[in-house]
Amino acid sequence: MAGNKTLFFCKECGYESAKWLGQCPSCKQWNTMTEAPGQKSRAIQKTSYGRSAARSDNKPVSFSKIETDEEERFSTGFSEMNRVLGGGAVKGSIVLTGGDPGIGKSTLVLQMCRNMALDGRQVLYVSGEESLRQIKIRAGRIGSMPDSLSVLCETYLDDICDTARELKPHVIIIDSIQTMSCALSDSAPGSPSQVKECTMMLLRLAKEEGITVFIIGHVTKEGVVAGPRMLEHMVDTVLYLEGEKNASYRILRCVKNRFGATDEMGFFEMTSEGMKEVSNPSAHMISGRAKDAPGSVISCLVEGTRPIMVEIQALTMRSDFGIPRRTASGTDPNRVNILMAVMEKHSGVHLAGYDAYVNIAGGIRVTEPACDLAIVMALAGSFKSRELSEDTVCFGEVGLSGEVRAVTRVKDRIAEAAKLKFKTCIIPRVSMVSLDKKDIGKYEINVVGVSDIRQAIEYL
Numbered sequence: 001m002a003g004n005k006t007l008f009f010c011k012e013c014g015y016e017s018a019k020w021l022g023q024c025p026s027c028k029q030w031n032t033m034t035e036a037p038g039q040k041s042r043a044i045q046k047t048s049y050g051r052s053a054a055r056s057d058n059k060p061v062s063f064s065k066i067e068t069d070e071e072e073r074f075s076t077g078f079s080e081m082n083r084v085l086g087g088g089a090v091k092g093s094i095v096l097t098g099g100d101p102g103i104g105k106s107t108l109v110l111q112m113c114r115n116m117a118l119d120g121r122q123v124l125y126v127s128g129e130e131s132l133r134q135i136k137i138r139a140g141r142i143g144s145m146p147d148s149l150s151v152l153c154e155t156y157l158d159d160i161c162d163t164a165r166e167l168k169p170h171v172i173i174i175d176s177i178q179t180m181s182c183a184l185s186d187s188a189p190g191s192p193s194q195v196k197e198c199t200m201m202l203l204r205l206a207k208e209e210g211i212t213v214f215i216i217g218h219v220t221k222e223g224v225v226a227g228p229r230m231l232e233h234m235v236d237t238v239l240y241l242e243g244e245k246n247a248s249y250r251i252l253r254c255v256k257n258r259f260g261a262t263d264e265m266g267f268f269e270m271t272s273e274g275m276k277e278v279s280n281p282s283a284h285m286i287s288g289r290a291k292d293a294p295g296s297v298i299s300c301l302v303e304g305t306r307p308i309m310v311e312i313q314a315l316t317m318r319s320d321f322g323i324p325r326r327t328a329s330g331t332d333p334n335r336v337n338i339l340m341a342v343m344e345k346h347s348g349v350h351l352a353g354y355d356a357y358v359n360i361a362g363g364i365r366v367t368e369p370a371c372d373l374a375i376v377m378a379l380a381g382s383f384k385s386r387e388l389s390e391d392t393v394c395f396g397e398v399g400l401s402g403e404v405r406a407v408t409r410v411k412d413r414i415a416e417a418a419k420l421k422f423k424t425c426i427i428p429r430v431s432m433v434s435l436d437k438k439d440i441g442k443y444e445i446n447v448v449g450v451s452d453i454r455q456a457i458e459y460l
């Protein structure tokens with residue numbers, strides 16, 4: 001019957017259709033439908049999805065009878081990584097790690113395997129990208145490998161799952177999901193249907209055998225994990241390893257976590273012996289900054305549960321051409337344009353006719369509005385050639401009428417600034433109200449509140 005029917009998939013969301021469509025009806029993206037030839041009929045797929053042995057035991061349970069034992073967790077040997085995962089790896093969970101090529105995904109995961117194997121766990125590292133020899137060479141840079149860590153070079157997932165069911169390792173690594181193929185789908189490795197089918201299979205393996213599965217995924221040009229977007233929906237945790245290729249910092253960021261907080265970040269440094277944890281990222285992020293330089297301002301962000309100091313740099317220059325150039329790296333260029341318009345209108349800093357460049361030092365990406373004030377101060381500083389004193393930190397959201405608005409977790413940010421020996425903290429005046437005098441008295445730091453950007457710029 002429907003055995004040879006051609007199906008079309010949306011590359012973004014996994015929507016299926018029997019015929020090609022210009023626009024995906026589900027996610028409204030254009031030109032994302034791709035052909036997935038030779039799909040097995042849905043009837044066959046249904047039976048294989050439902051193959052779970054435990055199926056007939058599943059009965060509805062009343063809420064009051066559900067046991068809420070803590071999920072079983074174990075350490076990855078990296079405290080930064082444990083925190084990003086929400087307190088360690090969870091037994092039977094499935095974690096997807098994405099990142100640009102060459103950023104260090106395989107290195108980080110291999111080191112994690114080594115740590116877990118040294119802790120006495122059985123670990124199976126499956127590579128579809130590198131040969132045993134290549135892995136051995138990489139391992140040589142990291143350190144000696146314990147016997148409980150085994151390596152398998154294989155791309156056929158059905159065989160991998162059979163091996164895993166025999167070996168019953170605690171942890172299995174799939175490097176990478178785009179190289180794997182399984183019998184349920186005839187399409188090429190890395191294609192949406194193949195990736196989806198393989199992940200489904202790994203999901204079953206994780207849940208049935210209680211094996212923790214780490215999947216490595218390639219990312220597309222746009223920076224999301226390649227394959228259908230629904231891959232991110234299927235797994236429990238999604239991590240991204242980011243960083244600038246030529247800088248040695250790597251940031252492990254959590255964007256989805258069924259077992260913990262999202263937006264948590266872990267800091268690593270790529271060295272000649274693999275990844276090293278950076279335990280005090282704030283100090284690292286602002287080390288090497290030019291002291292008393294106009295256009296350099298320190299701000300404090302909160303990412304996940306931890307405050308982090310960052311250096312915001314700006315450069316403004318009279319434009320030689322009619323249309324000034326504005327670029328921003330590490331932050332949203334549109335946001336910078338809005339802030340420049342607000343400055344023009346409400347603070348008497350006339351940036352029209354000036355090129356402006358904004359950069360967040362250290363290769364970190366900033367999305368929090370709390371750094372608005374620091375961007376404004378950096379731009380104004382560069383424009384006026386006046387520097388903010390090097391021991392001053394500022395943060396606050398800037399509104400369209402030039403007002404400085406409240407931000408969350410003010411106390412934590414001030415504490416972090418005090419820890420790094422900053423002397424003055426410029427914060428939104430509205431946030432002063434929520435602060436206890438006693439709380440601030442503890443730290444040797446001078447806290448000043450500003451209500452609009454004009455006041456803030458006077459501190460330059």
Ligand code: TYD
Nearest residue numbers: 101102103104105106107141271272273274
């Ligand atoms: P890799 O883990 O292979 O990246 P991915 O799996 O994300 O594609 O990392 C490759 C890069 O890391 C390569 O440029 C070499 C570098 N590297 C080090 O700097 N130190 C090391 O100890 C190792 C193993 C790799």
Ligand code: MG
Nearest residue numbers: 105106129175
């Ligand atoms: Mg790799």
